[in-house]
Amino acid sequence: MTEEPVDRSLVMPFVVCQSKGGPYDDSSFTAGFAAGMLWIQLGLGELGLGRLPEPQAMRNDLLPQVDLIAMHHGWTTRVEPYDDEWAMVEFVPVGSAP
Numbered sequence: 001m002t003e004e005p006v007d008r009s010l011v012m013p014f015v016v017c018q019s020k021g022g023p024y025d026d027s028s029f030t031a032g033f034a035a036g037m038l039w040i041q042l043g044l045g046e047l048g049l050g051r052l053p054e055p056q057a058m059r060n061d062l063l064p065q066v067d068l069i070a071m072h073h074g075w076t077t078r079v080e081p082y083d084d085e086w087a088m089v090e091f092v093p094v095g096s097a098p
Contacts, residue, residue, distance in 0.1 A: 034058065038070075042075060055091075
């Protein structure tokens with residue numbers, strides 16, 4: 001079985017990042033954006049306005065924050081390492097069977 005290449009390009013360019021001449025560090029801005037998107041996704045689900053979160057690729061260095069965001073919204077995480085930079089994160093409701 002061959003894996004198809006994963007497109008990790010941005011949907012929208014972060015024009016305020018240093019690589020584009022802006023004032024913000026690229027890695028920090030990207031991590032904040034990803035954490036904010038997760039906060040919104042889990043928060044909408046908590047309100048009954050969104051879908052259950054699907055497993056998603058997250059950077060390994062962001063995983064401690066992802067875990068805290070998940071806990072805040074009543075979820076726990078299952079992490080499957082992918083490579084040195086990425087992992088697949090599954091969100092499981094607190095109190096559900098392992």
